[in-house]
Amino acid sequence: MSDLDGKAGSKSERTPGRAPVFLERSTYRRRRLIDGLRMLPVVGALLWAVPMLWSETAATSTAILYIFGIWAGLALIAAVMARHVDVQAYDPDQNSNRDVSETDM
Amino acid sequence: MATLNILIAVSLSYVALLFLVAFIAERLAVRGQARWLRSPLVYTLSLSIYCTAWTFYGAVGYAARSGLEYLTIYIGPTLVMVGWWWALRKMVRVGRAQRVTSIADLISSRYGKSTILAVLVTLMAVVGTTPYIALQLQSVTLSFAAFAGSTEGTPLSDSRSTALWVAVGLALFTVLFGTRNLDANERHHGVVMAIALEAVVKLFALLAVGVFVVWGLSGGIGPMLEQIDASEIGTWQIEGGRWAGLIFLSAAAFLSLPRMFQVLVVENDNEDHLKLASWAFPTYLMLMSLFVVPIAVVGLNRLPPEANPDLFVLTVPLSEGQTGLAMLSFLGGFSSATSMVIVAAIALSTMVSNHIVMPIWLRVAHGGAMVSGDVRNLVLLSRRLSIAAVLLLGYLYYRFSGGGAALAAIGLVSFAGVAQFLPAMLGGLFWRGATRLGALAGLMVGFAVWTWSMLLPSFGPGAILSEAVLAQGPAGIAWLRPQALFGIAGLDPLVHAILWSISLNTLAFVILSLLSFPSPLERLQGAQFVNVFQHSASPQSWAGGGAQSEDLLIMAQRILGPREAQALFQAEARRQGLAGYLPEPSPDFLNALERELSGSVGAATAHAMVGQIVGGASVSVEDLMAVADETAQMMEYSSQLEAKSAELTRTARQLREANEKLTALSVQKDAFLSQISHELRTPMTSIRSFSEILRDTEGLSQQDKGKYSSIIHDEAVRLTRLLDDLLDLSVLENGQVSMNIERGMLLGVLDHAVAATSGTERLTITRETEGERIALRTDLDRLAQVFINLIANAQKYCDAEAPELRIAVRDGAREIAVDFIDNGSGIPRDKQDVVFEKFARVSDQKAGGAGLGLAICREIMLRLGGNVAYLPGQGGAAFRVTLPKSAGSVM
Numbered sequence: 001m002s003d004l005d006g007k008a009g010s011k012s013e014r015t016p017g018r019a020p021v022f023l024e025r026s027t028y029r030r031r032r033l034i035d036g037l038r039m040l041p042v043v044g045a046l047l048w049a050v051p052m053l054w055s056e057t058a059a060t061s062t063a064i065l066y067i068f069g070i071w072a073g074l075a076l077i078a079a080v081m082a083r084h085v086d087v088q089a090y091d092p093d094q095n096s097n098r099d100v101s102e103t104d105m
Numbered sequence: 106m107a108t109l110n111i112l113i114a115v116s117l118s119y120v121a122l123l124f125l126v127a128f129i130a131e132r133l134a135v136r137g138q139a140r141w142l143r144s145p146l147v148y149t150l151s152l153s154i155y156c157t158a159w160t161f162y163g164a165v166g167y168a169a170r171s172g173l174e175y176l177t178i179y180i181g182p183t184l185v186m187v188g189w190w191w192a193l194r195k196m197v198r199v200g201r202a203q204r205v206t207s208i209a210d211l212i213s214s215r216y217g218k219s220t221i222l223a224v225l226v227t228l229m230a231v232v233g234t235t236p237y238i239a240l241q242l243q244s245v246t247l248s249f250a251a252f253a254g255s256t257e258g259t260p261l262s263d264s265r266s267t268a269l270w271v272a273v274g275l276a277l278f279t280v281l282f283g284t285r286n287l288d289a290n291e292r293h294h295g296v297v298m299a300i301a302l303e304a305v306v307k308l309f310a311l312l313a314v315g316v317f318v319v320w321g322l323s324g325g326i327g328p329m330l331e332q333i334d335a336s337e338i339g340t341w342q343i344e345g346g347r348w349a350g351l352i353f354l355s356a357a358a359f360l361s362l363p364r365m366f367q368v369l370v371v372e373n374d375n376e377d378h379l380k381l382a383s384w385a386f387p388t389y390l391m392l393m394s395l396f397v398v399p400i401a402v403v404g405l406n407r408l409p410p411e412a413n414p415d416l417f418v419l420t421v422p423l424s425e426g427q428t429g430l431a432m433l434s435f436l437g438g439f440s441s442a443t444s445m446v447i448v449a450a451i452a453l454s455t456m457v458s459n460h461i462v463m464p465i466w467l468r469v470a471h472g473g474a475m476v477s478g479d480v481r482n483l484v485l486l487s488r489r490l491s492i493a494a495v496l497l498l499g500y501l502y503y504r505f506s507g508g509g510a511a512l513a514a515i516g517l518v519s520f521a522g523v524a525q526f527l528p529a530m531l532g533g534l535f536w537r538g539a540t541r542l543g544a545l546a547g548l549m550v551g552f553a554v555w556t557w558s559m560l561l562p563s564f565g566p567g568a569i570l571s572e573a574v575l576a577q578g579p580a581g582i583a584w585l586r587p588q589a590l591f592g593i594a595g596l597d598p599l600v601h602a603i604l605w606s607i608s609l610n611t612l613a614f615v616i617l618s619l620l621s622f623p624s625p626l627e628r629l630q631g632a633q634f635v636n637v638f639q640h641s642a643s644p645q646s647w648a649g650g651g652a653q654s655e656d657l658l659i660m661a662q663r664i665l666g667p668r669e670a671q672a673l674f675q676a677e678a679r680r681q682g683l684a685g686y687l688p689e690p691s692p693d694f695l696n697a698l699e700r701e702l703s704g705s706v707g708a709a710t711a712h713a714m715v716g717q718i719v720g721g722a723s724v725s726v727e728d729l730m731a732v733a734d735e736t737a738q739m740m741e742y743s744s745q746l747e748a749k750s751a752e753l754t755r756t757a758r759q760l761r762e763a764n765e766k767l768t769a770l771s772v773q774k775d776a777f778l779s780q781i782s783h784e785l786r787t788p789m790t791s792i793r794s795f796s797e798i799l800r801d802t803e804g805l806s807q808q809d810k811g812k813y814s815s816i817i818h819d820e821a822v823r824l825t826r827l828l829d830d831l832l833d834l835s836v837l838e839n840g841q842v843s844m845n846i847e848r849g850m851l852l853g854v855l856d857h858a859v860a861a862t863s864g865t866e867r868l869t870i871t872r873e874t875e876g877e878r879i880a881l882r883t884d885l886d887r888l889a890q891v892f893i894n895l896i897a898n899a900q901k902y903c904d905a906e907a908p909e910l911r912i913a914v915r916d917g918a919r920e921i922a923v924d925f926i927d928n929g930s931g932i933p934r935d936k937q938d939v940v941f942e943k944f945a946r947v948s949d950q951k952a953g954g955a956g957l958g959l960a961i962c963r964e965i966m967l968r969l970g971g972n973v974a975y976l977p978g979q980g981g982a983a984f985r986v987t988l989p990k991s992a993g994s995v996m
């Protein structure tokens with residue numbers, strides 16, 4: 001059994017493109033996509049926090065272009081990400097909330 | 106006047122259209138053709154109730170006063186939507202899994218179905234939303250007045266009557282479509298559809314005005330930007346604290362506004378809808394805010410300085426003579442106001458009815474059995490009254506606050522008020538350690554700080570808080586000054602209020618959560634909320650616990666009638682093995698009861714009713730234990746089944762064996778019968794033929810007569826013996842024989858047997874009389890019979906030249922063995938097994954007996970507790986008789 005596993009592991013390492021690797025790859029992609037989704041609001045918030053540093057001489061027209069530019073960019077990236085993410089398939093929060101002991105009472 | 110009439114006509118037809126759309130949508134939903142009604146696009150559009158009249162009109166006014174600061178109100182929700190994977194997804198999942206009906210329901214059910222929390226959140230929501238509704242009424246009234254005033258030059262005689270009519274109309278619409286169904290998940294297809302339409306209308310209206318302003322009045326984008334930079338809001342004048350604080354505030358409010366919760370979570374019926382909404386709603390917000398600054402700048406430039414910037418969206422087209430565009434704009438504002446009020450009224454009425462009216466009713470109205478259907482009406486009535494009450498409150502607030510600038514500020518005040526739900530809500534969703542006490546404390550502290558530092562001062566100095574209190578604090582305590590808590594002055598009042606209310610709220614929430622210990626139900630609910638993705642994907646059924654059976658019975662009696670209810674409860678109690686009328690409120694029972702009740706009052710009401718009494722309890726430790734017990738019982742049951750099945754298999758095998766035995770016995774019996782007839786026939790034939798000779802033959806010599814007579818006699822004796830044997834055997838076999846137990850010596854028994862068989866001298870018997878001195882306690886005569894039989898057999902069948910029988914006695918530890926060994930050729934191996942059977946004869950040539958002797962011997966020995974067996978390998982025929990040592994154990 002362990003021998004079989006070992007073979008499968010080494011094979012998948014050597015020949016990327018085989019079916020099992022493909023699966024792993026897609027899982028990996030999905031995880032990274034979700035990382036991206038999580039990061040998006042943080043990035044947006046940081047970018048939108050930049051105006052706090054502006055001096056009073058900044059022109060409103062520039063500010064409008066900057067703020068709306070971020071807006072359009074965020075919406076666009078969110079749209080691309082949302083297209084590829086599968087809400088139902090992913091059963092998430094894999095690293096957090098692993099603490100089951102609290103349920104034991 | 107003509108324009109005003111047209112406006113009224115257009116408004117009324119628009120309202121009629123909304124009614125029609127809602128009506129058709131409800132119809133389709135009822136017929137089950139509502140799939141397209143629940144598309145992600147409709148969901149996204151329904152979120153647009155975030156953009157109320159305050160944003161439709163107010164954003165331009167806000168921009169005219171404070172430049173780009175208005176954007177914060179849209180940036181916060183954009184970040185929340187774009188970050189849907191963090192919070193929204195979980196909220197929606199929890200909402201669906203727990204059948205949440207409102208934000209109060211969410212918070213209360215997270216913290217162990219706490220009624221106090223539900224009531225508190227509901228009250229706070231009412232306090233926070235009522236001014237907001239007043240704001241919508243004001244905006245509609247103002248826009249109407251502006252329209253009328255600018256076209257006719259005379260303001261409407263009574264703007265209050267406009268507000269009243271709008272309020273009444275909204276109440277009517279909301280009651281009609283908002284309380285149409287008591288669907289378990291509180292979904293309102295008609296309302297959502299109407300709101301989606303209104304979302305399109307208001308976006309289209311604002312875009313139309315914006316396009317007109319930019320391309321129609323300002324000559325394109327470039328000149329417009331120049332015009333903006335040249336205006337009084339041409340430079341960045343926003344304080345960083347306000348910018349960040351307002352973004353946070355709008356994000357928090359987006360999540361915790363009751364009306365937003367209603368459309369985001371309660372009306373959501375597919376998590377996938379979030380995917381479209383995550384980018385489409387930010388886009389919607391972006392478009393809504395895109396032309397705000399241009400409109401504000403153009404309004405500031407072209408309209409007289411005393412013009413209300415809050416109405417620029419309306420007054421700019423009007424001043425340019427674009428009545429049609431102005432009318433569209435009016436409809437946009439009208440849509441924003443009405444959709445917000447409708448959803449807010451539904452959300453609040455659900456909360457008020459579920460968390461305040463119903464519990465009070467259930468507590469107060471205990472007496473009297475009511476007719477069935479009563480409760481459904483009650484719930485609907487309480488919803489409707491709540492809607493009317495909410496709108497009336499809004500109207501009264503508008504009426505007594507007198508409208509005007511004070512009201513315009515109320516938008517943010519309201520936001521900050523509902524934002525107080527945020528720590529308890531998010532804490533509950535992400536932190537297992539959050540407790541009910543913590544949530545209560547956080548909410549109360551936050552609400553108190555908000556009231557003190559924001560709500561009361563918002564009415565203006567001297568209105569509720571005197572100037573002295575504002576300046577020096579209550580009773581001169583400086584660090585309690587409403588706008589400079591802890592003595593820290595100089596903060597922007599808004600930022601100050603948000604900072605202190607939210608942070609003190611969070612602090613109280615966290616500290617009390619850390620210090621208190623949650624109840625089991627709370628902990629389970631906490632686990633279910635926080636780990637919602639690991640736990641449930643489907644709405645869960647009832648799992649009782651906190652419910653009191655008696656309360657359930659009282660309620661069921663009111664709805665089903667006393668007799669039926671009692672019968673139902675009694676049956677369930679009996680099923681659970683309890684006496685009386687009160688079964689344990691097990692999950693099964695609650696589900697059954699809910700189904701039963703739903704037959705009378707509808708599923709949702711039944712769910713709500715049971716929920717009221719169960720306290721909405723989901724799971725308790727007892728239930729988990731019951732579930733575990735059930736599993737154990739099932740396992741036990743299945744192992745019992747297995748055992749039974751094994752037993753059945755065994756029984757079947759036994760039966761099969763018995764059957765085989767019976768068959769064999771039947772064969773044996775047949776053989777026996779044929780054997781016995783044969784055995785009887787042979788002597789009978791001799792007797793008959795010789796007696797015939799004696800009778801019929803004349804002149805027989807005396808010698809012959811004597812000879813024939815003795816033959817007849819011998820045969821008769823043989824026959825008698827055979828019959829005796831048979832009788833003996835049958836008696837022995839049936840166990841009817843009674844043994845005559847005596848004491849004696851084995852020696853004596855053997856002596857008797859040898860003496861009895863000593864008629865012929867042919868056989869030499871060798872004995873060791875010393876070893877035969879063994880005391881016995883048995884039926885000596887029967888034992889002697891066995892010995893005689895064995896000796897006689899040896900006499901008859903021993904084929905040696907000089908037949909010899911050796912009788913060897915061995916006194917063992919447990920039993921005494923007496924061997925009868927002759928020196929003949931013995932019994933062939935294949936016959937050894939059958940010699941003890943009836944009529945078994947080793948060979949035919951020596952038909953000395955009937956073949957019953959050994960069978961009788963064996964029966965006798967078995968009766969005596971011993972045995973007789975063939976002993977192979979002794980050089981001749983050898984039989985071993987074994988007797989138990991005690992030799993008294995006769996059955």
